[in-house]
């Protein structure tokens with residue numbers, strides 16, 4: 028296994044966790060992170076770690092069936108959602124999952140979140156102007172992660188998507204690298220906060 032790549036991904040994912048924790052997007056032990064290592068392996072957070080306090084031993088290597096190389100390891104409970112992304116598109120290099128107030132509240136109210144007119148939309152794939160709109164789909168939560176991953180897979184293969192929400196749970200976003208996935212999470216969380224504030228203003232007027 029490429030130890031340099033593991034070290035670099037671990038460092039970048041630890042930094043992402045610290046930033047997300049500072050922003051309040053990964054409370055308690057919520058959230059999980061991964062980065063591609065090869066055509067059939069990823070580095071993924073072990074289950075139950077606080078994502079603001081990750082250390083190099085918080086990660087394990089697993090295949091795209093979610094099976095850890097080290098049989099004693101316990102990968103994230105949501106590992107199959109990461110596997111779904113890496114299997115779907117070989118260009119995906121990292122996937123990040125957050126549990127923010129904004130993404131959770133919005134996901135409880137609507138079946139998809141329309142983001143339109145934002146400059147930060149340009150962080151999402153294929154968008155080069157604020158004069159654009161994207162629909163972020165919302166999937167019903169499910170403790171059966173294999174079943175949830177199958178629903179996500181079927182939908183995203185039909186309707187290309189930059190990210191998705193799970194109702195009452197959180198955001199999944201991805202990119203070609205940890206840096207790109209992190210920038211997309213930051214852009215999406217910013218736009219979700221704007222949407223939440225706009226709805227609050229609308230409800231007062």
Ligand SMILES: CSCCC(=O)C(=O)COP(=O)(O)O
Nearest residue numbers: 056057058059074075103104
């Ligand atoms: C304690 S939050 C419930 C599990 C969850 O949604 C999550 O994102 C963290 O699970 P993990 O197994 O990856 O720590």
Ligand SMILES: [Zn+2]
Nearest residue numbers: 057058124197
């Ligand atoms: Zn979660």
